[in-house]
Each structure stands twice: as C-alpha cells, then as structure tokens.
Amino acid sequence: MSDPSSLRVVVADDSVLLREGLIRLFDEAGFDTVGAYGDADSLLAEIDETRPDVAVLDVRMPPTFRDEGVRAAIKVRQEHPSTAVLLLSQYVEGTYAQELLSAGNGYTGYLLKDRIASLDELKDAITRVADGGTVLDPQVVRELLVRRTDPLAALTPRETEVMQLMAEGRTNAGIARRLVIGVGAVEKNVTSIFQKLGLEDSGSDHRRVLAVLAYLQR
Structure with missing residues (x-):
C-alpha cells in the first residue's frame, strides 16, 4: 500500500x-x-x-x-x-x-x-x-x-455524429463539410465505426448500409 x-x-x-x-x-x-x-x-x-x-x-x-x-x-x-x-x-x-x-x-x-x-x-x-x-x-x-450489450453505445461522440450523417445518406466528403473536418478524419471515424460494429470487409456486403441499418434499428 x-x-x-x-x-x-x-x-x-x-x-x-x-x-x-x-x-x-x-x-x-x-x-x-x-x-x-x-x-x-x-x-x-x-x-x-x-x-x-x-x-x-x-x-x-x-x-x-x-x-x-x-x-x-x-x-x-x-x-x-x-x-x-x-x-x-x-x-x-x-x-x-x-x-x-x-x-x-x-x-x-x-x-x-x-x-x-x-x-x-x-x-x-x-x-x-x-x-x-x-x-x-x-x-x-x-x-x-x-x-457491452449495445455496440452502438461504444461509439465516441464524434463517431456518433458521423453515424448520424451517414444515416442521412451523406458521403464522406459531405460529412467532412458538415463537421468542418478533413475527409481523412471522416474515413478514420467510419473505419472505427465498422470495427466497433463488427462489420468486417467481406468483399460482398456493403458495410456502410449495414452500419446505417444497425443505427436505425436501435
């Protein structure tokens, strides 16, 4: 002690x-x-x-x-x-x-x-x-x-903002303009969102769509 x-x-x-x-x-x-x-x-x-x-x-x-x-x-x-x-x-x-x-x-x-x-x-x-x-x-x-029971709850405040704008159908460039940040920063947040939601790049599933569906189904 x-x-x-x-x-x-x-x-x-x-x-x-x-x-x-x-x-x-x-x-x-x-x-x-x-x-x-x-x-x-x-x-x-x-x-x-x-x-x-x-x-x-x-x-x-x-x-x-x-x-x-x-x-x-x-x-x-x-x-x-x-x-x-x-x-x-x-x-x-x-x-x-x-x-x-x-x-x-x-x-x-x-x-x-x-x-x-x-x-x-x-x-x-x-x-x-x-x-x-x-x-x-x-x-x-x-x-x-x-x-632990809600993966979306693990998103940071910035990732939640990006997720909300993704749900509105905005592109990464559109999200960057809305949040006044760089496109690279948006891409990092989007990648982190995919990881936290367990959406691996399978080559066939559209992870962006799956992420938005998970968000809208809360």
Missing part, C-alpha cells in the same frame, strides 16, 4: 475554484501536489518534470470541452506507465471510461464529482489507483454494462 504522504499528485481542471479546492484537499490528505493546470496540454507538457504518481483530470477541458482530459489520461498511461490516472467528471461518460479502461492493466479511476462524499473517499481512491487498482463510480459501472 502506498504511503499517502509520499504520493506526488498533479491536477488539471479548468475551474479555478475546483482546482484550488482539490489542492487544499490533497494537502489535508498528505499528498504532495507538484502541478496544477487549467488544461490538459499544460499537464502533459510538464509531466516529465513533475513525475507524478497520480494525475487527476477533469474529462472536459479547453479548448473544445469534449474529451481533452480522457485523451490526456490515455496518453499518460501509454507514455508514463508508472503514473496512475483518476478522472473526475460531472457526467457519466461511458465511452470515455471504456477507452481508458480498455488496456485492462489498472492504475485508473473514474469518479463523479458530485458523488464524492468525503475527503477520506477521495484519498482512498487516489491511493488505490496509485497502487495499481481500478476505482469506478457505480453509475459508471452501470453505463459500461449497458455498452
């Missing part, structure tokens, strides 16, 4: 009040806060210098307020395997939780801000992920169980 007094922690949250509040809570818990940031990129830029044991991140942060936090968390786990990550969010983002947990090697957590009842609960969660455990809010667990 990790010694809380020796844990080095960094936090990234765009809310100044919440960020400063977490720093004070970490101090009361005996953690050493070695970095505090308003966005995920700043955390990543200094992680080689701060060398934290645990990175605590919000899911939605600047500039788009979509998935910056979880993308950073995934990158931290890939490039700094000795650093655990704990996502704190106001919402149950099942897709993001699934992406973060897909490696299955622990050192990860996902808690809902409004459901953390005490300092001891937060302290325990940080200590557990630092020790290689996995900490999930029960609502996040329920969301993950639902997604």
Whole structure:
C-alpha cells in the first residue's frame, strides 16, 4: 500500500475554484501536489518534470470541452506507465471510461464529482489507483454494462455524429463539410465505426448500409 504522504499528485481542471479546492484537499490528505493546470496540454507538457504518481483530470477541458482530459489520461498511461490516472467528471461518460479502461492493466479511476462524499473517499481512491487498482463510480459501472450489450453505445461522440450523417445518406466528403473536418478524419471515424460494429470487409456486403441499418434499428 502506498504511503499517502509520499504520493506526488498533479491536477488539471479548468475551474479555478475546483482546482484550488482539490489542492487544499490533497494537502489535508498528505499528498504532495507538484502541478496544477487549467488544461490538459499544460499537464502533459510538464509531466516529465513533475513525475507524478497520480494525475487527476477533469474529462472536459479547453479548448473544445469534449474529451481533452480522457485523451490526456490515455496518453499518460501509454507514455508514463508508472503514473496512475483518476478522472473526475460531472457526467457519466461511458465511452470515455471504456477507452481508458480498455488496456485492462489498472492504475485508473473514474469518479463523479458530485458523488464524492468525503475527503477520506477521495484519498482512498487516489491511493488505490496509485497502487495499481481500478476505482469506478457505480453509475459508471452501470453505463459500461449497458455498452457491452449495445455496440452502438461504444461509439465516441464524434463517431456518433458521423453515424448520424451517414444515416442521412451523406458521403464522406459531405460529412467532412458538415463537421468542418478533413475527409481523412471522416474515413478514420467510419473505419472505427465498422470495427466497433463488427462489420468486417467481406468483399460482398456493403458495410456502410449495414452500419446505417444497425443505427436505425436501435
């Protein structure tokens, strides 16, 4: 079991009040806060210098307020395997939780801000992920169980947007114009949709049609 007094922690949250509040809570818990940031990129830029044991991140942060936090968390786990990550969010983002947990090697957590009842609960969660455990809010667990039975639920928000436009009969070029992204980015999303729906390229079936049918039959 990790010694809380020796844990080095960094936090990234765009809310100044919440960020400063977490720093004070970490101090009361005996953690050493070695970095505090308003966005995920700043955390990543200094992680080689701060060398934290645990990175605590919000899911939605600047500039788009979509998935910056979880993308950073995934990158931290890939490039700094000795650093655990704990996502704190106001919402149950099942897709993001699934992406973060897909490696299955622990050192990860996902808690809902409004459901953390005490300092001891937060302290325990940080200590557990630092020790290689996995900490999930029960609502996040329920969301993950639902997604196991519904492949479409595994789509990211961007993939869902692409899927909706595919269902409208738009081409990749048309989707790119509508979403103001490159055609290459659309193609990557479409390929990912096919993979998540288990639609292999058989050479005969039209995967685009099958994907749209699966979407419309939800």
